Every structure is written in C-alpha cells, then in structure tokens.
Amino acid sequence: MQVDVSTLSPTAAYRLMIACLVPRPIAWVSTLSADGVANLAPFSFFGGVTSDPPIVMVSVGRRRDGSRKDTAANLLATREAVVHIPDRERAAAMVSTSVEAPPEVDEFELAGLAKLASVHVKPARIADAPIAMECELERHDELGRGPVDMFLLRVVGFHVADLLLVDGLPDPACLHAIGRLGGEHYCDASATFSLQRPPRPAR
Ligand SMILES: Cc1cc2nc3c(=O)[nH]c(=O)nc-3n(C[C@H](O)[C@H](O)[C@H](O)COP(=O)(O)O)c2cc1C
Numbered sequence: 001m002q003v004d005v006s007t008l009s010p011t012a013a014y015r016l017m018i019a020c021l022v023p024r025p026i027a028w029v030s031t032l033s034a035d036g037v038a039n040l041a042p043f044s045f046f047g048g049v050t051s052d053p054p055i056v057m058v059s060v061g062r063r064r065d066g067s068r069k070d071t072a073a074n075l076l077a078t079r080e081a082v083v084h085i086p087d088r089e090r091a092a093a094m095v096s097t098s099v100e101a102p103p104e105v106d107e108f109e110l111a112g113l114a115k116l117a118s119v120h121v122k123p124a125r126i127a128d129a130p131i132a133m134e135c136e137l138e139r140h141d142e143l144g145r146g147p148v149d150m151f152l153l154r155v156v157g158f159h160v161a162d163l164l165l166v167d168g169l170p171d172p173a174c175l176h177a178i179g180r181l182g183g184e185h186y187c188d189a190s191a192t193f194s195l196q197r198p199p200r201p202a203r
Helices: 012-021 070-080 086-095
Strands: 027-032 036-043 046-051 055-062 079-083 131-141 148-158 178-180 187-188
Touching: 027 055, 027 070, 036 055, 036 187, 055 070, 055 079, 055 131, 070 079, 070 131, 070 148, 079 148, 086 178
Parallel strands: none
Antiparallel strands: 027 036, 027 079, 046 055, 055 148, 079 131, 131 148, 178 187
16 A cells, blocks of 8 residues: 555545554643643653653644643643553543543543652553653644644653562563554554664774
8 A cells, every 4th residue: 555645534534544653652641730720641653852851752633623732731731641551450440531521520530549749740641551751841842633632751750669560760661661552553562572783883
C-alpha cells in the first residue's frame, strides 16, 4: 500500500498514523485547574525529548467544538503536571479517565483512584501508580490544522515503586507498562528480548 497524505481526510490520516506508530507509551496526566479542580487523562502522543534535563512531550488535541481539553487548559493556567506510566493492572482505570467529563469533574474520583500529595508540584499523583513524574511546563506551542497543543514538560521529580526495581532501575518484567496500538488495542511491554549493540569504534 502506498498513501499520498494529500488524499487523506483528517480522520483517515489519524487512523493510519496511530496504526503505524506502535506501540506508543501513554502519559497518564494529572493537572489542576485554576480553581483547584483535579483532572486526570491519558495521552499517547507522548515521548521523551531530552534527559539533561529530563523533558517529555505531550500533545493534546482539541475537542470536536474546537475548545481546549481540560489537560491543556489546566497546563496553560497552572503550568504543572504529574505524568504517570500506566501498567496492565490499572489499564481499565486509565481508559475510564479518557471520558469527556466537564471541567468540574475530578477523574480520580470517577475512576476510584486514591491521591497522594506530590513533592514539587501542586497536582496530586495517583497513590498506587508504578511510575510518576512531577513536571513543570517548559514550553507550549500550537501545531497543525487541528491545531494541537504541544507541551514540553520538564521532569523535576521521579517516583518509582520499590517493587519494580532491579539494580536501581524499573524492570520491564515487573512494571508491565502498557502501550497503545491502533484503534482500541493495547500491548503489555513485559514481553521483551535483548540484543547487544555494535561496539563503539576505538578512538
Ligand atoms: C490510551 C489513550 C490515549 C489517548 N491519547 C490522546 C492523545 O495523544 N491526544 C489527545 O488529544 N487525546 C488522547 N486521548 C483522548 C483523551 O484522553 C480524552 O480526550 C480526554 O477526555 C481528555 O481529557 P481532559 O479534557 O480531561 O484533558 C487518548 C485516550 C486514550 C484512552
């Protein structure tokens, strides 16, 4: 199959893109509104950008009426977030927080998730999430015809559940991180294999 992008509708381009870019990590993002209402929602247009300092990118599309989603409005208003990595055990809860709820609804309560106070930022973190990254807004841009709101978030603190640690790092076999595929499909990133990289050239 060969596809000329200029022939695709926005919906067809979206479906093709999310079926090709797989698996995508999922940012499960906690934010606070200017009025102090907690919000939680997943985003798979998400990735690492730099590690010094650690910066991640989250891209938030618009609602059908063109308005900003709560996560984007909250980030622009309060400039802080906690990005969690969802695992297999919390997959259904994560998906339940993608509901299009009005801004006054707290999705932690909706999904029955307990909150824990963060250390560096005001938004709470999910009490039993395996990995949480406390973040401050580094940069925002609008991109594309949607447009989408692209956020660069600087990580100021990591929380990793002790049970996941092998040699001081989260182990994929313990973490069971989930990735988003096309449509409504997901994968569990604990099915791994290892390959050695080519040696570095001698100088
Ligand atoms: C696994 C998953 C990944 C998602 N990824 C994105 C994404 O990358 N960008 C986006 O705009 N919406 C994404 N969504 C949809 C949002 O979660 C949804 O629009 C949500 O209602 C936004 O909530 P908010 O208004 O509280 O920010 C995703 C949903 C799921 C279930």
